[in-house]
Amino acid sequence: MQATNPLCEWMQCQCCTDGGDNQVYNCVTRNRRLSAQLVICGQVNKKGKRSPGHMIRIFPRELLLKEMVMFLSPLFFVFMLGLGLTPLTLAQDDRRYRHFLSQHYDRQPKGRDDRYCESIMKRRDLINPCKDVNTFIHGSRNDIKGICEDKNGEPYEGDLRISKSPFQITTCKHKGGSPRPPCKYRATRGYRVIVIGCENDWPTHFDESFIPPGQ
Template sequence: MAMSLAPLLLVFMLGLVSIPPTLAQDDSRFTKFLTQHYDARPTGRDDRYCERMMRRRELTRPCKAVNTFIHSTKDSIKAICGANGEPYRGNLRISKSPFQVTTCTHNGGSPRPPCRYRASSGSRDIVVGCEDGLPVHFDESFVHL
């Protein structure tokens, strides 16, 4: 009897080993999203904030043209992919409630550091791309409210 369970045990163990990398891959896309777009407690929301955050988040090699930071909790951002979001063009979802954001726009000039940014802040609905219930893409083209 024990011999006949060995193949099943092997298949079960192989299944367990193969699941974490898949989950880790999903989490890595969400982690990258958070690195690029999440700042729960901003200190100032002016041009210096943008220049500091863009450098700190390694978005200046080359200078990224536009980047938006969302000032909220991770759970409320995740909720856009669920109860606090509605379908919006393809796999995108739009938030049902506004978020505080700061958008950093490169002032032009050289795409190499030092990068200079102009900040614009406000409250707006945001559009994200979701995979497996997690935001993995911020849609930069959505107009401020």
């Protein structure tokens, strides 16, 4: 039933009863952005006729909650999507960084000779098949990560960055022969500036190393 009250002309209303002396019009605005309820209040006389009443516009809690959910649901979806993607991105960066450390980082090496290379290459699972060349960086993780920032690095070629300060490194080179274990390596110790690849300010790839100029 359409409401005939002039105040309802801008709304779409349906009449029902509340079981008492009120006629209730459940209305929704034409633009669908606001739900409300119109109550026509009046008194019933002895002849059973309703006297003229007045209209009260109320907003039931249930309708307001529904409208809030309808309005906020897109924002909530974007918010939850952001929460979902952020941990995923962080997890990917952390996995790549840990892989980089596993292949190229050894803070306090012992010996740094051929036996050291053969031992660490085996421990880091780089011998199936025998990797031809691999470099291990010694020192502080923060100094290495600083290469990805202006703190200890600067742009090099493409997306690569070169360290501002040199690092102690040990390069392990396969002596040749069969690529299957046992793998024999020759160690070369040095003091080098290093070139690495970074993603989201995290080291992810070792490229090469150079002897610092003037040495």
